[in-house]
Amino acid sequence: MNASGAKIAITGCGSFTPTQVITNDDLGRLVDTSDEWIRTRTGISHRHLASPDTSLSDISAQAAQEAIAMAGLTPKDIDLIILATSTPDDLFGSAAKVQQLLGAYNAVAFDLTAACSGFVFALITAAQFIRTGVYQRVVVIGADILSRWIDWSDRNTCVLFGDGAGAVVCQANLHEDRLLGFDMYSDGRQHHSLNLSYGGQEKTLKDEITISQGTYHPITMNGREVYRFAVAKVPEVIERALFHANISRDDIDWLILHQANQRIMCAVAQRLKIPSEKVIANLEEYGNTSAASIPIALDEAVRDGKIKTGDVIASSGFGAGLTWGAVIFRWGI
Numbered sequence: 266m267n268a269s270g271a272k273i274a275i276t277g278c279g280s281f282t283p284t285q286v287i288t289n290d291d292l293g294r295l296v297d298t299s300d301e302w303i304r305t306r307t308g309i310s311h312r313h314l315a316s317p318d319t320s321l322s323d324i325s326a327q328a329a330q331e332a333i334a335m336a337g338l339t340p341k342d343i344d345l346i347i348l349a350t351s352t353p354d355d356l357f358g359s360a361a362k363v364q365q366l367l368g369a370y371n372a373v374a375f376d377l378t379a380a381c382s383g384f385v386f387a388l389i390t391a392a393q394f395i396r397t398g399v400y401q402r403v404v405v406i407g408a409d410i411l412s413r414w415i416d417w418s419d420r421n422t423c424v425l426f427g428d429g430a431g432a433v434v435c436q437a438n439l440h441e442d443r444l445l446g447f448d449m450y451s452d453g454r455q456h457h458s459l460n461l462s463y464g465g466q467e468k469t470l471k472d473e474i475t476i477s478q479g480t481y482h483p484i485t486m487n488g489r490e491v492y493r494f495a496v497a498k499v500p501e502v503i504e505r506a507l508f509h510a511n512i513s514r515d516d517i518d519w520l521i522l523h524q525a526n527q528r529i530m531c532a533v534a535q536r537l538k539i540p541s542e543k544v545i546a547n548l549e550e551y552g553n554t555s556a557a558s559i560p561i562a563l564d565e566a567v568r569d570g571k572i573k574t575g576d577v578i579a580s581s582g583f584g585a586g587l588t589w590g591a592v593i594f595r596w597g598i
C-alpha cells in the first residue's frame with residue numbers, strides 16, 4: 266500500500282552487535298548438535314551474544330546514534346522513536362529509556378512488538394506518521410536479546426538465535442518519495458508455532474480471589490511449520506508490496522530478508538526469480554537476531570558500499586504471531 270501525503274526518505278542507518286561470539290562447535294559442547302548440521306540446515310556459524318551487563322536499551326541507543334549521525338542530524342532533531350523489540354529491559358517498554366540515553370528530548374518514544382517482523386512493522390508505522398505530516402524525523406530501531414529467553418539445552422532453538430540492534434532514520438523529504446510500497450499481515454491461527462509465553466502459578470490472595478504469578482518461558486518453535494509458512498508467504502507479500510509500489514521484481518537491486526535461515530532466503534529468492542547476487546545475507550555471522558536482523562544487514566551493506574543511493578531494496582520480515590510484512594524503498598535521499 267502507498268497513500269498520498271508527505272514524501273519519505275530513509276537517510277541513515279546504524280547497528281550494534283555484541284563482541285562475545287559463540288560458534289557451532291561451542292554449541293556442540295552444550296547440546297547434541299554439530300557444525301555440519303547447523304551449517305547445512307541453517308547457514309549459521311556464529312552468533313554474537315550480549316553480556317550480562319549489556320542492556321537492550323544500550324544496544325538500541327548505540328545503533329540509533331549511528332543512524333542519526335549518518336542522517337546528518339542530532340538526537341534533538343528527532344520527533345519520534347519506535348523501538349521494535351520482543352525483549353525489552355522492562356515490560357513497560359524500553360523506548361523511553363533509549364530516548365534518555367540518546368538525549369532525544371524532543372521525541373516521543375514507544376515500543377512495538379511483532380517478533381521478527383518488528384522492524385518492518387515499525388518502519389511502516391513510522392511512515393504513516395510522516396505521510397500524515399505529524400512527524401518529520403523518526404528513528405526506527407529493531408533490537409533483540411533473545412539469548413536471555415532461549416533454553417540453552419534445546420538444540421531445536423539454541424543454535425538459531427543471536428543478539429543485536431539496528432536502526433534507521435526516516436525523514437519527510439521535499440523532493441522524491443522513496444518509500445515505494447508496503448504490505449503487512451498477521452494470522453493468529455498459527456500463534457502456537459512460535460512462542461515466548463508467560464506461564465504462571467496460581468496464587469490465592471484471599472478467599473475466592475486467585476491470580477497468576479510467574480515469568481516468561483523460553484522460546485518454543487515448530488521449525489517445520491515456520492519454515493513452510495515463510496517460504497509460502499514471504500514471496501507473496503513481496504509481490505503485493507511491489508504491486509503497491511508499481512514496480513516489477515526486475516527493478517529490485519537488493520533483497521534483504523529477515524535472516525532466519527539461508528535455505529528460506531534461497532527459496533524466496535528463487536520463487537521471486539531474484540538472482541542470488543542480489544540477496545544480502547549475514548546470518549552466517551550473527552544468526553537470527555529477530556527484529557534487528559534486517560537493519561543490521563542493511564547497515565553493513567550500506568557501510569560496505571554495496572548499497573548505493575537510489576538503489577531499490579525489497580525487504581521482508583516474518584515470524585512469531587505469526588506476522589509477516591514487506592516494504593520496498595529506495596535507499597538514501
Ligand code: ACO
Nearest residue numbers: 298302306380381420421424488489491492525526584585
Ligand atoms: N542439531 C542436530 N539435530 C537437530 C537439531 C540440531 N541443532 N535441531 C533439530 N535436530 C533434529 C530434529 O530433532 C530432527 O530429528 P528427528 O528427525 O529424529 O526428529 C531432525 O533434526 C530434523 O528436524 P527438522 O525440524 O525437520 O529440521 P529442519 O530441516 O526443518 O531444520 C530448522 C530445522 C533449522 C529450525 C528449520 O525448520 C527452520 O529454519 N525453520 C524456520 C525457523 C524460522 O524461520 N524462524 C523464524 C522466526 S523467528 C522469530 O519470529 C523470533
